[in-house]
Structures are given as C-alpha cells and as structure tokens.
Amino acid sequence: MEITLNSGYKMPIVGLGVWRMEKEGIRDLIINAIKIGYRHLDCAADYRNEAEVGEALSEAFKTGLVKREDLFVTTKLWNSDHGHVIEACKDSLKKLQLDYLDLYLVHFPVATRHTGVGTTDSALGDDGVLDIDTTISLETTWHDMEKLVSMGLVRSIGISNYDVFLTRDCLAYSKIKPAVNQIETHPYFQRDSLVKFCQKHGVCVTAHTPLGGATANAEWFGTVSCLDDPALKEVAEKYKKTVAQVVLRWGIQRNTVVIPKTSKPERLGENFEVLDFELTKEDMELIKSLDRKYRTNQPAKMENGEQYENGRYKSMWNMMPQHQIKEQHNALVMNKKIMSILAERDAAIQERNQAVSAKKEAVAARDEALQQRDKALSERDKALIERDSAFAALQHHENSLNFALSGGKHYDGDDGFSSVHKLVAFPLSTIRPEVASTKRKKESKRKGKKVGEDLNRGVAAPGKKCRTDWDSNDVGLNLVTFDETTMQVPLCTCTGTARQCYKWGNGGWQSSCCTTTLSQYPLPQMPNKRHSRVGGRKMSGNVFSRLLSRLASEGYDLSCPVDLKDYWARHGTNRYITIK
Template sequence: MAITLNNGFKMPIIGLGVWRMEKNLIRDLLLNAIKLGYRHFDCAADYGNEAEVGEVLSEALRSGLVKREDLFITTKLWNSDHGHILEACKDSLKKLKLEYLDLYLVHFPIATRHTGVGTTDSALGEDGVLDIDTTISLETTWHAMEDLVSKGLVRSIEFSCLLRQDLSKKYDKSPAQIALRWGIQRNTVVIPKSSRMERLKENFDVLDFELSDEDMDLIKKMDRRYRTNTPAKFWGIDFYA
C-alpha cells in the first residue's frame, strides 16, 4: 500500500523510523524489517546513524535481499545546513551509500547558524536562544532543494515538519496499531520506530482492518496539542506557537 506523490513516485504508507535506534542493533533490525516487508526507511542527518544504516542498505542490496528500486529512503536536512544544501545532501548520500534519495525533507523550516556540514548542532546565541540565520529564507532553501532534484540526487522534496483501550478491544488490535491505522486512513505516511522484533511485526500488520468514521472522529477529538518532541525546551523558542 502506497501514497502517490505529486510527482508520480509512490511512497510506501508504512515506514520504519531509525531515530534513537541503537547503532549496535541497526544491522539486525533493518535486515529483519526488510525480510518482513518493510521498504520505506525514515532517516535524518540529525539522528547520527546514517552511516550505520548505509552499511545495512549496502549489504541488503549486495546480497540480493532487496532491489534499490523497491526501497524508499528518506533523510532530512538539518537546520544548520540550509545554506549548504548540496554539500549536506551529498554527505547524507555518502553515509547512506546511495546514489539518490527517494525523499529529502527539510527537518525544520528554520535556518540556524552553520556549524559544519553533518554536525547537526543547534547553536545558541549569547542570550541562550537558538541562533537563527535570518539571511536564509525558506524560499532560498526550497530553490536549493529543487536544484537537488534537477541534479538527480533526490526524487522528491518536502518540508517535514494516547489511544483508548476500548478501541483496542473493539478491533482486537494494540493501541499502537490503532494509532497507525488512524494515520493511514488520514492518507498520512506513518513512521513507527521499534527495536523489538515483535513490535516490528505488529506495526506492519495494520492493513487488515479499518476504523469506522465514528472512531476516526473520536480519536481526532483527543487532540491536546501536545508534542513529545518539543524544540522549545532546548532552543528557547516556541517553534509551534
């Protein structure tokens, strides 16, 4: 099951996120995920493990476990590299051992002081607040991203950036599966992350049921405008205000 992007490329609707995935576990987790049927892997320069992911992808392709055209690899531009997009993209490609990316996302639509390609630092100013580079507009960033597509380095570009137990019983699915299915039915690509084999299987097994319109609306009403990843805590600004 996949979503067709505006440029015609298809994006698998279920992906595996590698954020905070322990480096010593990446090889087995990714190879097992591929064997289970995962084809979409969500990476980022800021996750600090592109090189480890690249080693696994290279092994999987070399061994014939999967073909490159069957994979959908996403990674993300970090804030401090908005002024060095070509170099940042090439750095990610080198680490991932790929010739092109299926999707390159702007991790956050905000440019900060450059600290070196691939360092993914969040430099703060003297006032302790995120040091924003006001000389780089989002328009400038977008045009540089478009250039990556023209160069053939990237296929697609974009800006990135709790459930009731009775529903679990009703559908005989875990709360996580209910959440993933809710996202899928909203035509949203879902990127679950797990380091446990049983959870990898569970997260992939969400295409054999459908939530009713009433339950979709019920979950929507649970919105509390709460984020578990809140930049304001470490950048000093309310990014989502």
C-alpha cells in the same frame, strides 16, 4: 499499500523511523524490518546514524534481500546546513551509500549558524542564545532544494514541521511543489486544518510521532501518551488489536503516511500489521473526539527566560502553549464524560437493534401463521365445494327416484273418487318453498282455465277404471288408464304429493304441471290419446285440447277422423288437416 506523490513517485504508506536508534542494534533492526516487509525508511542527518543505516542497506542489496528500486529512503536537511543544501545532500548520500534519495526534506523551517556540513553540533552562541542565521531565507533554501531534483540527486523534495502559513508561502514561491509535509499528528494532536490544507493542495502528509509519544519521556514527549487512553483501549479490544495498531490504522484511514519508530524487534511486526482491518466510521469519529491539541514532540523548550537546546531547534510558532499542561486534567475529565455519553448511546443502539430483531421475528411468525390460516381456509373451501356438489347430486337423485309417502285419490268409474293406498319407497326430499310456490301458482293458473268435458269418458271401455291427472277440471285428451298390478301411483314432482298428474307426451310420460319428461314409467295398457294429429304444424297440448273442446261443442263427431279443411278455411289458417 502506497500513496502517489505529486512528483509521480509512489511512497509506501507505512515506514520505519530510525530516530534515536542505537548504532549497535540498528543494522539487525533494519535487516529484520526489510524481511518483515518494510520498504520505507525515514532518516535524517540530525539522527546521527545515517552511516549505520547505509551499512545495513548495503548488506541488504549485496545479499539480494531487496533491490534499491524497491526501497523508499528519506532523509532530511539539518538547520545549520540551509546555506549548504547541495553539500549536505551529497554527504547524506555518501553515508547512506546510495546514488539518489527518494525524498529529501527541510527538517525545520529555520536556519542556524553553520557548524560544518554533516554535523549537528550545538547552535547556541557564547551568550547561550540560539544563533539564528538571518541572511538565509526559507525561499532561498527551497530553491537550492529544487536544484537537487534537476541534478538527479533526489526524486522528490518536501518540508517538515511547517504550519499552514509556512506551507502556503512555500507553495507560493516554489517552482517544484513540496511533495510531502512531515508533521507531528496523532489522536491527541490531530491538526485537522493543516492536514486538510496540505491534502487539498496535493501535499502528502507524513505523520512522525504517530503513536503520540509512546515512551512518555518528559524531556521530549511530556508525560501523557495516547496509548494509555481508555477509549482507544476499548476500540483495540473490539478489533482484537493493540492500541498502537488502532492508532496507526486511524492515521492510514486519514490518508496520511505513518512512520512509527521502535527499537524493539518484536514491535516491528506489530506496527506493520495494520493493513488487515478497517475502522468503522463511528470509531473514526470516536477517535476524532479525543483531540487535546497536545503536542508531545518538543525538540526545544523555552520556559521562564531559560532556553534548553540539545542540538535541535523549535521555533516559537511551533511551541506548545504554556497553559496546556494545566488543561490536561480538565481534558481527561471531559474525555471521561464523553466516553460515558458514547457508552450510553451504544447501549441504546444495541437495545434498539434487539427490539428491531424481535419485531422482525414476530412479523415472520405472524406471516407464517397467516400462510397456515390461508392454507386451512383453502382446504375448507375445497371441502365445502365438494360437500355442496355431493348434496346437489344427492338431491337430484332423490327428486327423480322418490315415491309418495302420503295418500292420494284415483278415479272409480262407478263410485267416483276413492282413496289410493299409501306406498312407502324412498324418503321425500325437501322442496324449496320458493320452487313449490311457483309450481303451485302454475298449477292454480292451469286449473283455473276453463276446459271442455272429458271426451275420453264417453269412449272409455266399460268396466275400465280411469284416473285423471287433474283433480277437477279435466281435459278429455289426457285420461290415463292405470293397471294397479303393474304401475304405482305417480307422484307429482312439482308439489311432492301423490296425484294423477301425468299425461302421455312425446318420448314418455309428462307432468301436466311441468314439462319434465319421466320416461321411467311404462306405457299404459290403453293409449292415453284417443285422437291424434295428422299433418300441419306442431301445436301445444293445451291449444289442441281447447281445439277439441271447441270442435265437440260445434257438433263434430270426434270418434272418427275429422277433416278440418273447411274449419281452418273459415278461420283463415291451416294448422291441422285431419283429426282422427
């Protein structure tokens, strides 16, 4: 994984720092690092091991372990060489056995008394005071750094340990913008404002001491290490990683390059395996809350008027505040409170998620129950439809086939009306009240009509018993002679009672109170009609009956054919020509 610099070159996002590495073991350490996959080495003239690093690189190139173009090598200009930039760079190239540097940095923003190119001897004066060269400005030093690019000695140039204001000044007076600002930054010393300022202006941030003083050496790093933080330990346990891997991953996700230092071969692989997982947004915010403004890398200290100098210099703008150590305890207490609050929040979130899951399960169970209910209702409706269809078919069948269960009357030629035997055949179906009421109204209306006398009685054969299909007011054309041996007493389909209410019509027997055709009854021995209509248009039975009654009252002999031409001529129409 690489990051592109403003110079156009790519720099691996994970590197290996070689500060304070022992000369005896540095060769094996670098060879093993290259085998693991490291392609970024961070050196400096002040580390006093450039020659040993050069020997390891030469061996790696000769054995084909890696090519020069595949490595990104950084080294730094020391404070005492600010007035001899080109000579110092060539000296570093010679020790590293390289033709060019990928990145050359100004190690600290201060120029001290020159002690010789390539040397990092003490810059303390005879009086014990740090001897600062006031004749060399940072701007002059930077313009000499720019010459290295045009000479082809370096590809990119940058700064180190510059704050916001010094970085701003460098951007203002530079012709070639600094590609990198290497600073101390870790969870306890995050420096967000400086990091964001650099990234906003295209300056890549490299984090030295990215593990926050893992050795907790009082001389250089103070006494507190972020690797002992309980919150970071919980995050590491969550991802099944070490605290160091979590801290390095946090730096990478801030878009900073990390260059952890280790002299232990077993830690090389651990520090490099930080690209196979990613911290969540919540975990990034949690680590962000751990910032204590606690600087661990202290190249020089000034306390109680005394100055301690070990070949390094730290300017006053970059010093740790004196009250910081006193605030460490308060910071730890506050951190515990914050962790407690975060733990409560996480517990509440977990409970909420469990409740949401339970709700989803309940909703799913409810939906399944509703589907089963709908299916059962559908099956019930289907069964009801089938039942209703069966009932309708059965009722229709019963209405057409049932016989009378109650007695009626028949006509006796001599004695009048007498009882009719009760017949038991099929059970009667229930007639709906509204249907029966309608039929009774029609029957009453029909009975209320005044009709003529029964013309068929006069012409009926002697000794034959005829039954009428009306109880009282009879229409003479509708007498039916029944043979008791071959026919049963008819049942009125409208009223459900045994009565002679059938007459012979077109196609079979017809009820006198409805127009239902009942062709299942056989024809009578004697024709129902003593008269027939010949010619003319069709006329209903009632109209024809009234016509016959009127003709009989006017004296026409209906026992023989009657020519109605004169009759219809008088009435202005011609419906039937002849009645016979």
